Structure formats: C-alpha cells, structure tokens
Amino acid sequence: MSKTGDAALREDLQALLDGFIARGIVGASLAVTGASEAPMLLAAGLADCVGSVPVTPDRLFKIGSCTKTFVAAALMSVVREAGVPLEAPVAAWFPDLPFAERIRVRQLVAHTAGLPEFEFIMPMEPGRIWTPTEIVALAYTAGPPGEPDAACAYNNTGYVLAGMLIERLTGHPLAAEIRRRVLAPLDLRDCYAAAGEAFPRESLVRGYYHRPAPPPELESRPVAEGGEMWRVGETLPYSDDLQDSSSVFPMTGAYAAGDMVGTAADLARFLGALVTGKLLPPDITADMVENRRPGTMATPGTRLRESGAGVWLMRYAGHDVFGHQGSMPGYVTVMVHHRDSGVTVALTTNTGSGNRLSFYASGLHGLVDAILGRVLGWMG
Numbered sequence: 001m002s003k004t005g006d007a008a009l010r011e012d013l014q015a016l017l018d019g020f021i022a023r024g025i026v027g028a029s030l031a032v033t034g035a036s037e038a039p040m041l042l043a044a045g046l047a048d049c050v051g052s053v054p055v056t057p058d059r060l061f062k063i064g065s066c067t068k069t070f071v072a073a074a075l076m077s078v079v080r081e082a083g084v085p086l087e088a089p090v091a092a093w094f095p096d097l098p099f100a101e102r103i104r105v106r107q108l109v110a111h112t113a114g115l116p117e118f119e120f121i122m123p124m125e126p127g128r129i130w131t132p133t134e135i136v137a138l139a140y141t142a143g144p145p146g147e148p149d150a151a152c153a154y155n156n157t158g159y160v161l162a163g164m165l166i167e168r169l170t171g172h173p174l175a176a177e178i179r180r181r182v183l184a185p186l187d188l189r190d191c192y193a194a195a196g197e198a199f200p201r202e203s204l205v206r207g208y209y210h211r212p213a214p215p216p217e218l219e220s221r222p223v224a225e226g227g228e229m230w231r232v233g234e235t236l237p238y239s240d241d242l243q244d245s246s247s248v249f250p251m252t253g254a255y256a257a258g259d260m261v262g263t264a265a266d267l268a269r270f271l272g273a274l275v276t277g278k279l280l281p282p283d284i285t286a287d288m289v290e291n292r293r294p295g296t297m298a299t300p301g302t303r304l305r306e307s308g309a310g311v312w313l314m315r316y317a318g319h320d321v322f323g324h325q326g327s328m329p330g331y332v333t334v335m336v337h338h339r340d341s342g343v344t345v346a347l348t349t350n351t352g353s354g355n356r357l358s359f360y361a362s363g364l365h366g367l368v369d370a371i372l373g374r375v376l377g378w379m380g
Helices: 003-022 064-082 132-139 157-170 174-183 251-257 264-275 282-290 364-379
Strands: 027-033 040-048 191-193 208-211 239-244 260-262 312-316 319-328 331-338 343-349 351-353
Touching: 003 027, 003 040, 003 364, 027 264, 027 364, 064 157, 064 174, 064 191, 064 251, 064 260, 064 264, 064 282, 064 319, 064 331, 132 157, 132 251, 157 174, 157 251, 174 191, 191 264, 260 264, 264 282, 264 319, 264 331, 264 343, 312 364, 319 364, 331 351, 331 364, 343 364
Parallel strands: 208 351
Antiparallel strands: 027 040, 027 343, 191 260, 208 239, 312 319, 319 331, 331 343
C-alpha cells in the first residue's frame, strides 16, 4: 500500500472509531497489522471520564476471555515439554474431579470437558482474593457436570483448571509461565496476567458499565434472553447512566479464564504470530487452530462459531477469521486474524453491559465488521 493509501485508510479507520464513540462508547483502542508496513494504532474517546483523560494506544485494557488464547498457548507448550499427551486424563492432577478419568487435558481448553460454569454465579466482591481451587468449588455449586466430550459448550471453569495444571506441571505461577512461554518470546511488553504479576495500574483505563432497570416481569430472565450476565447487584445499582465498574470483578476471580490486561497493539502481534505458526511448533499450532468443533453458546451477542484450543473460528465482514473475544464488567475486546490477507485486527473498549443484547456489550462486532471490510477493501 502506498503512503497515500496508508494515510487514507488510517483516516477512514479513525472516522469509524470516532463514530463508535459518538454512539455512547467511552473509549476504544484499535490495532491493525498486516495491512501496511507498520502496525496501524489508533484510539478514540476517554480512558477516564474524570478529568476527560483521552485514550492513547499505549493504554492497557482488561481483555477478559481473550486471556484464554494466551493460556491455551502456554498449556500447549508446557505439556509438550513435560511429555504429557493432550489426550491424557486429568485424574493424575485432579483425582477428586468428577469424571476425572474421562476428562482429557485438551478438553480443558476446547470447551468440551462438560464442566459446570462459575461465571454467572460468582459474587462481585471487589476486595476478595480468590484461589483457583475456590473458583472450581464455586462452579460445582452451579449444577452437576455434563458428560465429557458430549458437546462443545463455552466454559470458563476448564481454563481455571488449565491454569492450575500449568502450575502443577511446572512448579511456577501461571503468570510467570505465560510470560516465559508467550509474552517474552514475542517481546510483548504491554500484556500482563494481572492476578499473578505486577503491572502499571496507572496505565489501565477505567471501565464503564450500563445497567438500566429492566421491566419487573423481565428482571429474572436468563442471560440468553437478555438477562444479566454477572451478579453486580450489590456493587452497581440500576441506572440509565454509565457507572465506573473498574474494580467490580476481582482479577483473582477471573484467573486463567480472563485476568489479563494489555494493549490492542500487543494483542494483534500475539494473535498474528500464534495463528501463523511463529510462536509454537506447526503441529501444536494446527491442533489449536484446525482441530475444531461447532460450539453451543450459552449467551447471545457473540460471533464464536467453532472452537479449537483457545482459538475460535468466527465470521466478520463476510470472512472466516480466527481469534477470540472477551468481556469483563465495563470492558469488551475482540481480536481476529484473517488468514488469506495476513491482516490481524484487535479492538479494545472500556464500556460494557451485563445484558449481552445491549449495544454496550455487543455493538463492537459491527465496528469490527466495518474495520475488517474497509482494510480488506483497501488491500484488494
């Protein structure tokens, strides 16, 4: 792409970001790699409404479940080094787990282990320090487990167990292994596993949450019908205004399922390197990306179609892409890689909602459609 074309594309993308902010999103950061010689890094809106602090590309965002891709990559590296087959039963490390003899290592990160889900019942206690064992115990109060390998159903509990397995196989904290095996090899200096390592908190943008009061007859509706995803009732009242939710979900409560923070730039670099085989050996990369099953989603407002191991097949702008999406109260993120063009897009925002049907929770999907479509159009 010529310098003139590059500048024109940047102008188009900035206009798309600015339009997104004009619709009520507080702040956003965008990284596009593979479309030009240098990454395109853009930002719009506010990192903190107090003082009207603008978002800049170097600001950190909570990336929620995009953490899972990092954890899955670390797990693949660890088990290869330890000589543990991906089809090994997890009973050797979790003997008391129901169906432990039938749950396989890979199933923990492929959403096929049949595990109960903790996210929808976790109490929002901002100051609480959770242990991974406590999170797993909480999950089993949500209901009985399902049959291992019977279905591919999105699940956070498997990733908590995957993080615990990494620690048990290496004897090191999860955060240290993610840094050694994923972040350091790619020179990603602006991503952190926040539950397990220090990070520059002054660089983290504030998160903002939309929680309007529902009609009384719909107050207890399920998540799939627009009900609330998180139990924020004790910490955030109903309000038509956006509320600061930066500390609502304790990072230790997310752990390996969603505790990372990072910049859009580092997310794009990571995903592009992973999917194109620059991080892990070819057979591991292929297992993560190509060995997929259609997913059964428990929540609306996603583009997740087929699950690999930490990598989902999704569809944006009419194209199949690989990556992940994530959310925490007040934050939503999407990262995708388009294989044919080599383009990677990472979009982070600091506005969200527990109602998955809300624009604040899922409106960024339309923006990613527009961004990817515009980039591929300029390249085509």
